[in-house]
Amino acid sequence: MAKTKTKPASTPASPKAKAKPAALATPTDLGSNSTRTVAEALNGILADSFALYLKTKNFHWHVSGPHFRDYHLLLDDQATQILGTTDAIAERVRKTGNTTLRSIGDIARHQTIKDNDKDFVPAAAMLVELREDNLKLIESLRDAKDIVDAAKDNATSGILDDWTDQAEERAWFLFEASRKG
Numbered sequence: 001m002a003k004t005k006t007k008p009a010s011t012p013a014s015p016k017a018k019a020k021p022a023a024l025a026t027p028t029d030l031g032s033n034s035t036r037t038v039a040e041a042l043n044g045i046l047a048d049s050f051a052l053y054l055k056t057k058n059f060h061w062h063v064s065g066p067h068f069r070d071y072h073l074l075l076d077d078q079a080t081q082i083l084g085t086t087d088a089i090a091e092r093v094r095k096t097g098n099t100t101l102r103s104i105g106d107i108a109r110h111q112t113i114k115d116n117d118k119d120f121v122p123a124a125a126m127l128v129e130l131r132e133d134n135l136k137l138i139e140s141l142r143d144a145k146d147i148v149d150a151a152k153d154n155a156t157s158g159i160l161d162d163w164t165d166q167a168e169e170r171a172w173f174l175f176e177a178s179r180k181g
């Protein structure tokens with residue numbers, strides 16, 4: 001038997017601040033206003049991490065030239081490291097009582113790191129662009145650190161330090177690899 005869809009009687013005026021489904025209301029002792037701000041910061045970092053992961057893989061796949069082997073391997077290591085942070089970022093959001101990203105479309109709506117869909121990018125330009133993206137991610141991580149500290153979210157604060165250290169290491173390696181001479 002066909003079911004008829006019933007529309008909700010009214011929709012909220014502001015769709016931007018989407019309410020969390022009651023079934024996903026993970027208990028937390030952190031204040032709800034502050035955890036939402038933490039969640040917004042973390043969801044932005046998560047989207048940027050996925051964007052940076054895919055760009056790093058893209059460059060790993062499409063790099064060419066005399067340093068092919070070095071760059072190809074370096075970018076694979078970095079992509080693996082970035083991907084390795086994503087699950088923990090998303091689960092920090094859930095542990096602090098909020099909801100996280102759900103799709104590629106959701107990533108696209110939240111990411112601030114820009115995609116690079118060019119047909120060809122010279123190897124040296126790849127390293128420069130990835131270093132700048134990692135530095136941008138570091139900036140977001142530092143901003144998030146202020147937010148989580150204000151919310152007294154110690155666990156997120158501690159893990160943000162690790163993610164910052166990893167991003168700083170990637171930026172360092174990319175800088176050294178791109179030096180001439």
Ligand SMILES: [Fe+2]
Nearest residue numbers: 060061072076
């Ligand atoms: Fe590969």
